Amino acid sequence: MIITKKREVQELMENIKNYKSFFLIGCSECASLCGTGNQEAIDALTEALKAEGKDVTGGFVPKTGCQVLGTKVELKPFKEALDKSDCILVMSCGAGTQAAVEIFEDKPVYPTNDSLFLGNMTRFQMFDERCSLCGKCILDKTGGICPVTACPKGILNGPCGGCKDGKCEVSPDIKCAWVRIYERMKRLDKLQELCDTVLEAKDWSQNIKPRTLATRPEKKEEKKK
Amino acid sequence: MSFKDILNSGKFVVTAEVGPPKGTDIKEMIHHIELLKGKVDALNVTDNQSAVMRICSMAVCRICLDHGVEPILQMTCRDRNRIGLQSDLLGANILNIKNVLCMTGDHVLAGDHKQAKPVYDLESVQLLSVVNSLNNGKDMSGNDLKGSTDFFQGAVVTPEANPLEPQLIKFEKKVRAGAKFFQSQAIYDINKFKEFMQYARKFPVKVLAGIVVLKSAGMANFINNNVPGIRVPQELIDELKAAGKDKALDTGLNIAARHIKQLKEENICDGVHIMAIGMEDKVPIIMERAGLL
Numbered sequence: 398m399i400i401t402k403k404r405e406v407q408e409l410m411e412n413i414k415n416y417k418s419f420f421l422i423g424c425s426e427c428a429s430l431c432g433t434g435n436q437e438a439i440d441a442l443t444e445a446l447k448a449e450g451k452d453v454t455g456g457f458v459p460k461t462g463c464q465v466l467g468t469k470v471e472l473k474p475f476k477e478a479l480d481k482s483d484c485i486l487v488m489s490c491g492a493g494t495q496a497a498v499e500i501f502e503d504k505p506v507y508p509t510n511d512s513l514f515l516g517n518m519t520r521f522q523m524f525d526e527r528c529s530l531c532g533k534c535i536l537d538k539t540g541g542i543c544p545v546t547a548c549p550k551g552i553l554n555g556p557c558g559g560c561k562d563g564k565c566e567v568s569p570d571i572k573c574a575w576v577r578i579y580e581r582m583k584r585l586d587k588l589q590e591l592c593d594t595v596l597e598a599k600d601w602s603q604n605i606k607p608r609t610l611a612t613r614p615e616k617k618e619e620k621k622k
Numbered sequence: 623m624s625f626k627d628i629l630n631s632g633k634f635v636v637t638a639e640v641g642p643p644k645g646t647d648i649k650e651m652i653h654h655i656e657l658l659k660g661k662v663d664a665l666n667v668t669d670n671q672s673a674v675m676r677i678c679s680m681a682v683c684r685i686c687l688d689h690g691v692e693p694i695l696q697m698t699c700r701d702r703n704r705i706g707l708q709s710d711l712l713g714a715n716i717l718n719i720k721n722v723l724c725m726t727g728d729h730v731l732a733g734d735h736k737q738a739k740p741v742y743d744l745e746s747v748q749l750l751s752v753v754n755s756l757n758n759g760k761d762m763s764g765n766d767l768k769g770s771t772d773f774f775q776g777a778v779v780t781p782e783a784n785p786l787e788p789q790l791i792k793f794e795k796k797v798r799a800g801a802k803f804f805q806s807q808a809i810y811d812i813n814k815f816k817e818f819m820q821y822a823r824k825f826p827v828k829v830l831a832g833i834v835v836l837k838s839a840g841m842a843n844f845i846n847n848n849v850p851g852i853r854v855p856q857e858l859i860d861e862l863k864a865a866g867k868d869k870a871l872d873t874g875l876n877i878a879a880r881h882i883k884q885l886k887e888e889n890i891c892d893g894v895h896i897m898a899i900g901m902e903d904k905v906p907i908i909m910e911r912a913g914l915l
C-alpha cells in the first residue's frame with residue numbers, strides 16, 4: 398500500500414491560509430490503514446480547522462481515492478457541500494490528491510499528507526518499504542528479497558564493505574540486505590545459484606516517468622495510438 | 623616499468639594513498655606525492671572519500687603523473703551514472719591514467735552533503751565489467767569505441783568481513799567481472815589473512831594487503847567498535863598500551879613494518895597497500911623498517 402504521513406497542522410495552515418471553507422476527502426484504502434484518511438482523521442482535521450476559525454462544509458471517505466471515475470460518482474451526492482467550499486483538502490496520497498484535481502477543475506485542491514513509499518504493514522500502523530516499483534522485478538534472482546529497495550545503494554551483486562556484523566553501513570537499525578539474501582538462499586540450499594548469478598545493471602528505461610499501462614484488450618490499441 | 627608490469631613480475635609491490643584536499647590549495651598534497659615518489663610503486667587517489675566532497679580523483683591522478691608517480695584512479699559509483707562513469711574512464715585513459723580501482727563507494731549519508739541524491743546506477747561488480755568492455759572496444763550498450771582503453775583494473779576486498787561468506791561470493795564475482803588485482807581493507811591478524819590468501823590464491827589475481835598504522839590503543843579500540851570489516855587483535859592493543867603514550871605511535875609503525883616484513887618474507891601476498899590517513903610522511907619510515915627501502 399501507499400504509506401502516507403500527516404503534515405503538521407502549522408505547515409498545512411500556512412499552505413491554506415488564503416481559504417476559508419473546506420471539503421475533506423479521505424480514502425478507505427491505504428490512507429485509512431495509515432490512519433491519515435479514515436473517518437477519524439477527517440473528524441480530527443475538522444476539529445483542528447474549526448479551532449483555527451475555518452469552516453468545514455463536509456467530508457467523505459471514498460472507497461478508492463485514486464480511482465478517478467469511481468470517486469467522482471461517489472462524490473455526486475455531496476454537490477452542495479462541495480460547492481459551498483472554496484478549497485478541497487485531500488487526505489490520501491499524491492495520487493488521490495491528483496484524482497481530485499482532475500475531478501474539480503475549477504477548485505483549488507491541497508494535500509494534507511506527504512506520500513512516502515509503497516509499504517508493507519508489519520504491525521498496526523508500522524510500515525516497511527520493500528519494493529520501489531522499479532519496473533523489472535528481479536526477486537526471482539535474489540531469494541525474494543529486493544536489493545533495489547532494501548540496500549540503500551541498490552547493490553545487485555553482494556554486500557559492500559560497509560556491512561558490519563550483518564548490519565547496514567547506512568544504519569545499524571537495518572540488517573544488510575545482502576546478508577539477508579545470503580541467509581535466505583542458504584536456507585533454501587541455493588547458494589550455488591547465488592554465486593553463479595551476476596546481475597547486470599538495471600534497465601532504468603523501464604522506470605521513466607510518467608508510466609502508463611492499459612491491460613483491457615480493447616484499450617491496449619487505443620493507448621498505443 | 624608500469625604498476626601492472628611490476629606486479630606481474632612477481633616483485634613485492636607497495637602502494638600508498640593520497641587524499642585530494644577540499645579546495646584548490648594543493649601544496650601539501652604535492653609535498654606528499656613528492657615524498658612518496660620513487661618509493662612506492664603506485665599511489666591510489668581517493669574518490670571523494672567517505673562521501674566528503676573534494677578535488678576529483680582524475681585531476682589528482684594526472685598531477686601524480688606530472689610528478690612522476692604512477693596513480694591508481696579510485697572510482698566509485700556513488701556520484702555518476704553509467705554515462706558519466708564511462709565518459710570519465712575514457713577521459714582518464716587518454717590522460718594516461720591506466721590503473722583503476724572499482725568501488726561502489728560510501729553512501730552520501732557518511733559525508734558532508736547528506737542531501738545529495740545517491741546515484742548507484744552501477745556498483746563495483748558491474749563497473750568492473752564496464753572497464754573490461756571498454757578495454758575490448760565496446761561501451762556498455764555494445765557500441766563500438768573509436769579506440770579502446772587499456773586499463774589495469776582492480777577492486778577491494780574485506781578479508782575480515784563478518785559474515786565472511788557473502789563477501790567471498792562477491793570477491794569471486796569481481797574476479798569473474800575482470801578484476802586483476804585486489805587491495806584489501808586493513809588487516810591486523812596475519813594468520814587469519816593467511817587463511818584468506820590460501821583461498822584467494824585459487825584465483826588468477828594479485829592481492830595487496832591493506833596496512834593502516836595504529837596510532838594508539840584508543841584508535842585500535844575505536845576501529846574495533848566502529849569500523850566495519852577491520853579487527854585489531856587484543857595482543858596488538860596490549861602492545862600499544864604497554865608502549866605508553868609517548869611511544870604508542872612508534873610502536874604502531876613497528877607493528878606495520880613487522881607485518882609487511884612477514885607478508886613479504888613468507889610470500890603470503892603480492893604486496894601491501896599502506897593507508898597513512900594523514901600520516902603520509904610516515905610511509906617511508908614504515909618501508910625502511912620493513913626493509914623495503
Ligand code: SF4
Binds near residue numbers: 529530532536543
Ligand atoms: S526488483 Fe524490487 S523494486 Fe523492482 S519490482 Fe521487484 S521488488 Fe519491486
Ligand code: SF4
Binds near residue numbers: 552555560566575
Ligand atoms: S551494508 Fe548491505 S544493505 Fe547496506 S549498503 Fe552495504 S550492501 Fe547495501
